Amino acid sequence: MGFFNKLKEGLSRTRQNLVQKVEQLVTGRQHIDEELYEELEEVLISADVGAEMALQMVEGLRKKVKEQKIGDPGELKRLLQEEIVELLGQETAVVDISKKPTVVLVVGVNGVGKTTTIAKLAHRWKSEGRKVLLAAGDTFRAAAIDQLEIWGQRVGVDVIRHQEGSDPGAVAYDAAQAAISRGADILLVDTAGRLHNKNHLMNELSKVGRVLDRALPGAPHEILLVLDATTGQNAVTQARLFGEAVGVTGLVLTKLDGTAKGGVILAIQGELNVPVKFIGIGEAMDDLRIFEPQQFAKALFGQEEAE
Amino acid sequence: MAMFESLAEKLQSTFKKLRGKGKVSEADVAEAMREVRMALLAADVNLKVVKDFVAKVKERAIGQEVLDSLTPGQQVVKVVHEELVALMGGTSSKISQSQKPPTVIMLVGLQGAGKTTSVSKLALYLRKQGRRPLMAACDVYRPAAVKQLQVLGNQLDIPVFSMGTGVSPVDIARGAMENAVATGRDTLLLDTAGRLHINEELMDELKEIKKVVKPHEILLVVDAMTGQDAVNVAEAFHGQLGLDGVVLTKLDGDARGGAALSVKAVTGCPIKFVGLGEKAEALEPFHPDRMASRILGMGDVLTLIEKA
Numbered sequence A: 001m002g003f004f005n006k007l008k009e010g011l012s013r014t015r016q017n018l019v020q021k022v023e024q025l026v027t028g029r030q031h032i033d034e035e036l037y038e039e040l041e042e043v044l045i046s047a048d049v050g051a052e053m054a055l056q057m058v059e060g061l062r063k064k065v066k067e068q069k070i071g072d073p074g075e076l077k078r079l080l081q082e083e084i085v086e087l088l089g090q091e092t093a094v095v096d097i098s099k100k101p102t103v104v105l106v107v108g109v110n111g112v113g114k115t116t117t118i119a120k121l122a123h124r125w126k127s128e129g130r131k132v133l134l135a136a137g138d139t140f141r142a143a144a145i146d147q148l149e150i151w152g153q154r155v156g157v158d159v160i161r162h163q164e165g166s167d168p169g170a171v172a173y174d175a176a177q178a179a180i181s182r183g184a185d186i187l188l189v190d191t192a193g194r195l196h197n198k199n200h201l202m203n204e205l206s207k208v209g210r211v212l213d214r215a216l217p218g219a220p221h222e223i224l225l226v227l228d229a230t231t232g233q234n235a236v237t238q239a240r241l242f243g244e245a246v247g248v249t250g251l252v253l254t255k256l257d258g259t260a261k262g263g264v265i266l267a268i269q270g271e272l273n274v275p276v277k278f279i280g281i282g283e284a285m286d287d288l289r290i291f292e293p294q295q296f297a298k299a300l301f302g303q304e305e306a307e
Numbered sequence B: 001m002a003m004f005e006s007l008a009e010k011l012q013s014t015f016k017k018l019r020g021k022g023k024v025s026e027a028d029v030a031e032a033m034r035e036v037r038m039a040l041l042a043a044d045v046n047l048k049v050v051k052d053f054v055a056k057v058k059e060r061a062i063g064q065e066v067l068d069s070l071t072p073g074q075q076v077v078k079v080v081h082e083e084l085v086a087l088m089g090g091t092s093s094k095i096s097q098s099q100k101p102p103t104v105i106m107l108v109g110l111q112g113a114g115k116t117t118s119v120s121k122l123a124l125y126l127r128k129q130g131r132r133p134l135m136a137a138c139d140v141y142r143p144a145a146v147k148q149l150q151v152l153g154n155q156l157d158i159p160v161f162s163m164g165t166g167v168s169p170v171d172i173a174r175g176a177m178e179n180a181v182a183t184g185r186d187t188l189l190l191d192t193a194g195r196l197h198i199n200e201e202l203m204d205e206l207k208e209i210k211k212v213v214k215p216h217e218i219l220l221v222v223d224a225m226t227g228q229d230a231v232n233v234a235e236a237f238h239g240q241l242g243l244d245g246v247v248l249t250k251l252d253g254d255a256r257g258g259a260a261l262s263v264k265a266v267t268g269c270p271i272k273f274v275g276l277g278e279k280a281e282a283l284e285p286f287h288p289d290r291m292a293s294r295i296l297g298m299g300d301v302l303t304l305i306e307k308a
């Protein structure tokens, strides 16, 4: 199955809902009127875009309709799609793995899919022939280390681990040294899930970042914030506060294989402008895709597109 | 958060403008309702639920009790709060107890919602009430899920039944039942794997477990940060399994937790417990009034209103 089909498959629910709704809205209508705008706004809100952002986007639509002198309600779908792409950016944001080793720190609130995403990334880069190392930086949650260890075995990469309850900074330091001495290309550092409103835990995270920098100046090179697509407006605060604590360089949106639409990333883009780099569409190690804004917006609206 | 601490203020100023006019019109109320709508949506209350809710509040707000008052802004907030509490139902953190032990409690939900953690929290909670719980590791899919429950069981000194990951969850549930009876455990808590509500195969598995162990309580574990999709999830789990209650987790965060309202509206099931941290002690009975204040983001404002 090609990339686009797989992505579409993963997003089929999202697409169905949104497309059907938009289509229901526009079919049989002769004019673009207030009611139609209002209903479009509701479609966006239902996708977790957020009331404020939805309002803004519909404002944007209104302006375009006026400027382009559009009268056909059917055109609204294309316009909305354009607007989404505008928000998300045209370019595919990639993780630069040219440094050796490249250190990737993975952060986020509890249960969003950090550890699984690390396994998926390890699998991806290992399949490309890179030497990957994992650091079991979640020393807090019950059996978190074992979970990463099992993933390491499945993917076929080594895991640097300490005991449960030990200092995550120490694990990170050791792992960075190991990555250097073993000639690893990429080091992926797992962290314990933490809620962004807990200062002591956020400080602990900043410390892990500083320790990595001490072990390997410039590290971590990439800081990925994992967001669960099921999350509502709280994701905006998550993005802001994790950004302030560690300087997030990219987002990973997981669990897009459900019916959640992950529209909150639009609200996040509106406020913070951190690119989405990957999406998770399942629990297996190959259920990770590079986030492509164009295709994402198109898949969201069910347009056919060649590879 | 800050955005909504201002709901009361916004309503206040909406109505203040009118004070001079002496009479509050329907258009003024409509304006106030828009603010209420925005606040609820920002708290992730489902859009449909919001619409019904706002219609109801509007009816009351147009009534005399609000318009004739000296502080219509505060009165609207009060009405909104009261209606929210009513919608969430009374408190009911009771876990049924079977005449014929063991009482079986099954936790279900999406991936990462907090099922395993909540199983151990509930086990501790029930033990404090004098029960003798057994926890069963029925998640054979997530790496180290069994180990996770075992570690938690060890920490709490509560036994965990497991058969590894090579056995079907249905068989594990059956085995756990037998084990509970044999070892004189009066309460059996089943940890199940996270699953999507649209995954038919895995939903069938839950139905199968239900058939075999006939749980007295099936609790849906819901992350307080969940957005608009909460209704779809709750609807599907309720439709397929018939839920008895909800555990709302991660309320120690700053999410306003509107999902609670959505889930309650869809399933009619009471929210029985809330999770307030990662530790085993961090479980509390649900308080509808606190939740209503939280959804509105205005705990302290309410005390003001009470005085008004």
Ligand SMILES: Nc1nc2c(ncn2[C@@H]2O[C@H](COP(=O)(O)OP(=O)(O)OP(=O)(O)O)[C@@H](O)[C@H]2O)c(=O)[nH]1
Binding pocket: A108, A109, A110, A111, A112, A113, A114, A115, A116, A117, A138, A141, A144, A191, A192, A193, A194, A254, A255, A256, A257, A258, A279, A280, A281, A282, A283, A287, B111, B112, B142, B194, B196
């Ligand atoms: N359906 C689906 N499930 C996912 C996806 N990514 C992760 N999961 C599941 O979500 C659950 C939590 O994943 P983890 O990787 O353990 O999440 P985490 O962020 O490391 O969790 P903590 O370390 O406890 O904070 C697991 O059951 C995963 O299998 C995804 O893209 N789709």
Ligand SMILES: Nc1nc2c(ncn2[C@@H]2O[C@H](COP(=O)(O)OP(=O)(O)OP(=O)(O)O)[C@@H](O)[C@H]2O)c(=O)[nH]1
Binding pocket: A110, A111, A141, A193, A195, B109, B110, B111, B112, B113, B114, B115, B116, B117, B118, B139, B142, B145, B192, B193, B194, B195, B221, B249, B250, B251, B252, B253, B274, B275, B276, B277, B278, B282
């Ligand atoms: N802060 C906080 N974290 C919680 C709470 N409940 C659970 N967690 C955390 O959320 C993450 C996921 O919890 P689990 O109990 O593993 O979730 P689960 O539903 O069993 O996950 P799967 O089995 O993968 O579907 C872990 O990091 C828990 O420590 C809570 O009330 N507050």
Ligand SMILES: [Mg+2]
Binding pocket: A114, A115, A116, A138, A144, A190, A191, A192, A193
């Ligand atoms: Mg983890």
Ligand SMILES: [Mg+2]
Binding pocket: B115, B116, B117, B139, B142, B145, B191, B192, B193, B194
């Ligand atoms: Mg679990």
